[in-house]
Amino acid sequence: MTTASQPVLLEAVGVPDGHTIASYRSRGGYAPLEQVLAGKQPADVIEMVKSSGLRGRGGAGFPTGLKWTFLPKDHPGPIYLCINADESEPGTFNNRILMEDDPHQVLEGIILSSYATRASTAYLYLRYEYPQSWHRLQAAIDEAYAAGYLGKNIRGSGFSLDVYLHRGAAAYICGEETGLIESLEGKRAWPRIKPPFPAIEGLFRKPTVVNNIETMACVAQIARRGVDWFKSIGVPADPNNPRDPGSYGPKLYCLSGHVEKPGCYEAPLGITARQLIDGQGGGVWKGRRAKAVIPGGISMGLMTESELDTPLDFAGPGKVGCLGLGTAAVVVIDDQTSIVDFLHNSCRFFAHESCGQCTPCREGTSWSLRMLERIKAGKGRLRDLDLLAEIGGTMGMMPGSTICGLADGAAWPIKNAIKKFRGEFEDYIKRTNPSGWMVTDPVPALQIVGAH
Amino acid sequence: MPTVIVDGQEIEIGADERLNCIEAARRAGKEIPHYCWHPGLSVVASCRMCLIETGSRDAATGKITMVPKLVPGCQTPVKDGTVIVTESQLVKDSRARVEEALLIDHPIDCPICDKAGECLLQDYHFQHGQAERRADLHPFTSRRRDVGPTVTLFVDRCIMCTRCVRFTREVSGTAELMVTSRGAKEEIDVFPGHPLDNKLSGNVVDLCPVGALGDKDFLYQQRVWFMKREANVCGGCSAGCSIHTEHNQDTIYRLKPRENPHVNGWWICDEGRYGWHHVHDPARIVAAGRRALTGGAFTTVEWHDVVGRLRDDLKSAGRLAVAVSPMLTVEEAWMLCAVARSIDPEAFLAVGHVPRQGADETFPGGFTIRGEKCPNRLGVEAVVALFDPAVRSWDDLVTHVRGGKANAVWITAAYPGPWLDEAAAAAFAGLDCLVVQDLFESPLTALATWQLPAAGFAERAGTWVNVAHRAQSFGQAVRPPAGVWPEGRLFWNMLGRRGLYDPDAVRRQVAESSAALVALAGEIPPHGVDLRIAQLA
Numbered sequence: 004m005t006t007a008s009q010p011v012l013l014e015a016v017g018v019p020d021g022h023t024i025a026s027y028r029s030r031g032g033y034a035p036l037e038q039v040l041a042g043k044q045p046a047d048v049i050e051m052v053k054s055s056g057l058r059g060r061g062g063a064g065f066p067t068g069l070k071w072t073f074l075p076k077d078h079p080g081p082i083y084l085c086i087n088a089d090e091s092e093p094g095t096f097n098n099r100i101l102m103e104d105d106p107h108q109v110l111e112g113i114i115l116s117s118y119a120t121r122a123s124t125a126y127l128y129l130r131y132e133y134p135q136s137w138h139r140l141q142a143a144i145d146e147a148y149a150a151g152y153l154g155k156n157i158r159g160s161g162f163s164l165d166v167y168l169h170r171g172a173a174a175y176i177c178g179e180e181t182g183l184i185e186s187l188e189g190k191r192a193w194p195r196i197k198p199p200f201p202a203i204e205g206l207f208r209k210p211t212v213v214n215n216i217e218t219m220a221c222v223a224q225i226a227r228r229g230v231d232w233f234k235s236i237g238v239p240a241d242p243n244n245p246r247d248p249g250s251y252g253p254k255l256y257c258l259s260g261h262v263e264k265p266g267c268y269e270a271p272l273g274i275t276a277r278q279l280i281d282g283q284g285g286g287v288w289k290g291r292r293a294k295a296v297i298p299g300g301i302s303m304g305l306m307t308e309s310e311l312d313t314p315l316d317f318a319g320p321g322k323v324g325c326l327g328l329g330t331a332a333v334v335v336i337d338d339q340t341s342i343v344d345f346l347h348n349s350c351r352f353f354a355h356e357s358c359g360q361c362t363p364c365r366e367g368t369s370w371s372l373r374m375l376e377r378i379k380a381g382k383g384r385l386r387d388l389d390l391l392a393e394i395g396g397t398m399g400m401m402p403g404s405t406i407c408g409l410a411d412g413a414a415w416p417i418k419n420a421i422k423k424f425r426g427e428f429e430d431y432i433k434r435t436n437p438s439g440w441m442v443t444d445p446v447p448a449l450q451i452v453g454a455h
Numbered sequence: 456m457p458t459v460i461v462d463g464q465e466i467e468i469g470a471d472e473r474l475n476c477i478e479a480a481r482r483a484g485k486e487i488p489h490y491c492w493h494p495g496l497s498v499v500a501s502c503r504m505c506l507i508e509t510g511s512r513d514a515a516t517g518k519i520t521m522v523p524k525l526v527p528g529c530q531t532p533v534k535d536g537t538v539i540v541t542e543s544q545l546v547k548d549s550r551a552r553v554e555e556a557l558l559i560d561h562p563i564d565c566p567i568c569d570k571a572g573e574c575l576l577q578d579y580h581f582q583h584g585q586a587e588r589r590a591d592l593h594p595f596t597s598r599r600r601d602v603g604p605t606v607t608l609f610v611d612r613c614i615m616c617t618r619c620v621r622f623t624r625e626v627s628g629t630a631e632l633m634v635t636s637r638g639a640k641e642e643i644d645v646f647p648g649h650p651l652d653n654k655l656s657g658n659v660v661d662l663c664p665v666g667a668l669g670d671k672d673f674l675y676q677q678r679v680w681f682m683k684r685e686a687n688v689c690g691g692c693s694a695g696c697s698i699h700t701e702h703n704q705d706t707i708y709r710l711k712p713r714e715n716p717h718v719n720g721w722w723i724c725d726e727g728r729y730g731w732h733h734v735h736d737p738a739r740i741v742a743a744g745r746r747a748l749t750g751g752a753f754t755t756v757e758w759h760d761v762v763g764r765l766r767d768d769l770k771s772a773g774r775l776a777v778a779v780s781p782m783l784t785v786e787e788a789w790m791l792c793a794v795a796r797s798i799d800p801e802a803f804l805a806v807g808h809v810p811r812q813g814a815d816e817t818f819p820g821g822f823t824i825r826g827e828k829c830p831n832r833l834g835v836e837a838v839v840a841l842f843d844p845a846v847r848s849w850d851d852l853v854t855h856v857r858g859g860k861a862n863a864v865w866i867t868a869a870y871p872g873p874w875l876d877e878a879a880a881a882a883f884a885g886l887d888c889l890v891v892q893d894l895f896e897s898p899l900t901a902l903a904t905w906q907l908p909a910a911g912f913a914e915r916a917g918t919w920v921n922v923a924h925r926a927q928s929f930g931q932a933v934r935p936p937a938g939v940w941p942e943g944r945l946f947w948n949m950l951g952r953r954g955l956y957d958p959d960a961v962r963r964q965v966a967e968s969s970a971a972l973v974a975l976a977g978e979i980p981p982h983g984v985d986l987r988i989a990q991l992a
C-alpha cells in the first residue's frame with residue numbers, strides 16, 4: 004500500500020476559481036480527453052478503465068469497466084449514461100465537494116465514459132438539497148459547451164454528447180440505480196425488478212449505464228495519470244480469493260461525527276478507520292474514546308472500537324460483519340452516546356425513506372422504528388431484541404426478500420447494533436422498564452375497531 | 456419436452472410455453488400463494504408472498520444447484536431442469552413473516568368487511584400465517600375514501616399490491632389510480648378532480664385480493680358465503696363475456712368475470728357488471744294476458760291454456776310473421792321457428808330488432824365493448840337460415856307488415872330497456888293478432904292482443920353465439936318471477952314435447968340439422984366452442 008501525499012481528486016479544493024474551466028485546464032484538464040478523442044477507440048477506453056481495476060464509488064463497488072462491457076454489442080442506440088449524484092447516504096458528502104469545487108473533472112470523466120460506452124446523451128441526476136452543486140454544474144456544462152467539449156462533433160472527432168442536469172425531489176430511493184431511472188422517466192422511484200439489468204434495458208428501455216460522480220472523477224484521473232498510477236495506490240487483489248478484484252486508487256473518505264476535524268479526506272483505499280480518525284481526523288473529540296464507527300454510511304452497519312484497525316477497502320468492513328465499504332462515509336460515535344439513540348435514529352431514517360414497494364421492507368422498517376420508540380419510552384422488553392434481530396436478519400436483497408438493497412441497508416445497523424451492543428440494549432431496557440422488561444406474554448387481543 | 460421439478464415431482468411443460476414458477480407449480484398441484492401477481496397484469500414482484508427456493512438440474516450430470524436465496528416465483532421463469540421448492544422451512548418462515556407484516560397495519564375488521572370469506576389475506580393467514588401476533592401495535596383506523604362512482608376504498612385494509620393501479624394503467628388505459636406517500640404510510644388514491652370513472656372500473660374490485668376496494672353496488676348487500684355462483688354469459692353486448700352470476704334465493708347480487716382466454720380474458724365492463732338490475736325490476740310483465748281486438752285490459756290466461764289458445768289465435772288469423780329476438784338462445788330461437796312453421800308453413804321469419812349503441816370500443820389492454828347490444832345475433836341468424844336462407848331482418852319484417860302481407864305477428868323481444876318508440880310501433884297497428892313477448896310494457900304492448908312475459912338475463916338456459924362465432928352454453932341461474940314461463944318452456948310445450956324443457960336435447964337436435972351448427976352436438980366446454988373452426992374441421 005502506498006500513501007498519496009498530494010490530493011488528486013481534491014486538487015481543486017482551495018484553489019481560487021478552481022471550479023472554472025480555465026483553472027481546470029491550467030491543471031492539465033481536458034488534455035487527456037482531446038488525446039483520447041484524437042487517437043483512441045471507445046474499446047481502448049473501456050480496456051483502460053478495466054485494467055485500472057476501478058470499482059464503482061457509489062457504494063456497491065462493482066468494477067466499472069466490467070459494467071460497461073455488459074452493454075449489448077453493436078446496439079443501434081441510443082445508449083444512455085446516467086450519473087448518480089443523488090448523494091443521500093447519511094454521512095456522505097464527497098460528491099458534493101467534487102461537484103462544487105471541481106465540476107470539470109467530473110464532466111471530463113462523463114465525456115470519456117460516454118465515449119467509451121458510445122452514449123450520446125448523459126443525464127446527471129442531482130440531489131435536490133445541493134443548490135450550490137446545481138449552479139456550479141450548470142455553469143460548468145455551459146462552459147464545456149462553449150469550449151466545444153460538449154455538443155455535436157466534439158473537437159472534430161465525430162463524437163457527439165449532450166449532458167442534461169436533472170434535479171431530483173429529495174428521496175433516498177432515487178439513489179438506487181433503477182429507482183433513479185424510474186425517477187428520470189418521470190415515474191415514482193420504485194426500483195425495478197432485475198433482470199433485465201439497466202445495461203440491457205434501462206432508461207426509456209434502452210441500454211443504460213449508471214455511474215457515481217466520484218467514479219467519473221476517477222475515470223478522468225486515470226485518463227490523465229495512467230493505469231499504472233491508479234494501480235499503484237490501494238490494496239491489490241487477494242491472491243487467495245479469485246473473486247476479489249482488489250481495491251485500487253484514491254478514495255474520498257467523509258469523516259464526521261465525534262471527531263476533532265471532520266471533513267472530506269482523500270486517502271488510498273485500504274487506510275484503516277483508526278488511521279483515518281487519529282490521523283486526518285485528529286482523534287475522537289474531547290479526548291474521548293470511540294464506542295462505534297460507521298464504516299461507510301449508516302446502511303453499512305457498525306464497527307466497534309476493537310474493530311477500528313479494519314482496512315477501509317472494498318473487502319475490509321465485510322470481514323467484521325458490516326455490509327461493505329459503501330460510500331466510505333465514516334461516522335464516529337463516542338462513548339458518551341447511547342447506541343439505542345443511534346439505532347432509533349437509523350430506523351427512523353429508513354422507515355421514512357423506504358419506498359414502500361416490497362412488504363418486508365415497508366412493514367419491517369416501520370415496525371422496527373415503532374419498537375424502538377417504545378423501548379425509548381421505557382416500555383421495552385427483552386424479547387423485542389430478538390424480534391429486532393429477526394427483522395434485521397430477514398429483510399433485504401441478500402435473503403431475497405426485497406427488490407433493492409435499501410432493505411439491506413436498513414437491516415444492517417439493526418443487525419450489527421443488536422449483535423455487537425446487545426448488553427447495552429439489555430441494560431437500557433432493564434433500567435427504563437424495571438417492572439416489565441421480562442414479559443414474554445403474547446400481545447393481548449386487539450381493540451375492536453369502530454365502524455367507519 | 457422441458458421438465459420442471461416441483462417439490463421432487465417431475466412435470467413436463469410445453470416446449471414453447473413461457474411459464475413462471477407459480478404457473479408451473481400449479482401444474483404439479485402446488486399452489487404458491489401470491490398477492491401482487493396477476494396473469495393479466497405486469498409483474499412487479501413486490502408483495503414477496505410467492506418467495507420460493509429454486510435451482511437447476513444439470514442435464515448431463517443430474518446434479519442440482521440451488522440459488523442461495525429466496526426468489527419470487529412470479530418473476531422467475533421456468534425452463535428445462537428448473538427445480539422449485541415450495542414447502543421448505545425457509546419458504547414457510549418467509550410466508551409467515553410476510554403475512555405478519557401485512558397484518559401489522561391492517562384493521563382486521565373482517566366482521567364488517569365485505570371481502571370476508573373470499574379474502575386472500577384471510578385464507579393465506581390461515582394457511583401460512585402464525586397464530587401469535589408479535590406486533591403489539593394498535594394503530595387501527597378504518598378510513599373510507601370515495602374514489603369514484605362505482606368504487607369505494609377502505610384505505611387501511613390495503614396491502615399495496617398495486618394490482619388496481621396497474622389495471623388502470625395497462626388495461627383500461629385511464630391511469631386514475633396512483634400510490635401516494637412512502638413506506639408504511641403509502642396509500643392508494645386518485646388525483647384530485649379525476650375520480651376512478653371508466654367503463655372497466657369495477658374490475659379493480661375483483662382484482663383486489665383483500666377488502667380494500669369495495670363495489671358500491673354490492674357493498675353490504677350480501678355475505679359472500681351465502682351466495683351460489685352459476686357459470687353464465689353476459690347478455691349486455693355481442694362480446695358475450697364469460698361471467699359468474701352470484702345469487703341467493705333467486706336474487707342476483709353481483710356478476711363477476713369468469714376467466715376465458717378466448718373471449719374476455721379476466722375482465723368485464725361495468726355496463727355488463729351492473730346490467731342485471733332490470734331482472735328484479737318490479738315493473739316487469741309477470742303474467743300472460745290476452746285481450747280482444749277492440750282493446751281493453753288484458754285478461755290473465757293460465758299458462759297451460761296459453762299453449763293452445765295462442766296457437767288457435769295465430770292459426771285463425773292467417774298469414775304469420777315472427778321476429779326472433781337476438782336475446783333468445785339458439786335453442787329457443789330454433790323452437791320458435793319450428794312452432795311458427797307448424798302453425799303457418801309459410802310463416803315469415805325474421806331476426807328481431809338488433810339494438811346498437813355507438814361503435815365498438817377497444818381498450819389498451821385489448822378488451823373490447825361491442826356496439827351491438829345483444830348477445831346472440833349470429834346464433835339467431837344461423838337458426839333462421841335453417842328455415843329461410845334469405846335471413847330477413849327486423850326492417851324486412853316491418854316492410855312486410857306495412858305491405859299488408861301478414862295478419863298475425865309474433866314479436867319476441869326480452870330487451871332490458873325501451874327499444875322502440877310509438878312511431879315505430881305504429882307499423883303493427885290493425886293486425887288480427889299481435890303477440891308481444893317482452894320484459895316491460897312498451898308502445899308495442901299497447902297494440903298487442905297477446906302480452907307474454909319474457910325471461911330476464913340469467914333466467915334462461917341455452918347457448919349464445921358471440922360476435923367472434925364462439926358458442927357458449929349456460930344454465931339457468933335464477934328462477935324467473937312467479938308466473939313467468941321462460942320462452943324455452945313455452946315453445947317446448949307448444950311443440951308438444953313432454954316433460955321439462957331440456958335445452959341440451961334441443962341443442963343436439965339443432966346440431967344434427969345444420970352443418971353450420973354441427974359443433975353444438977357434443978358437450979360445450981366452459982370456454983365455449985368456435986363454430987368456424989369446427990366447420991373447417
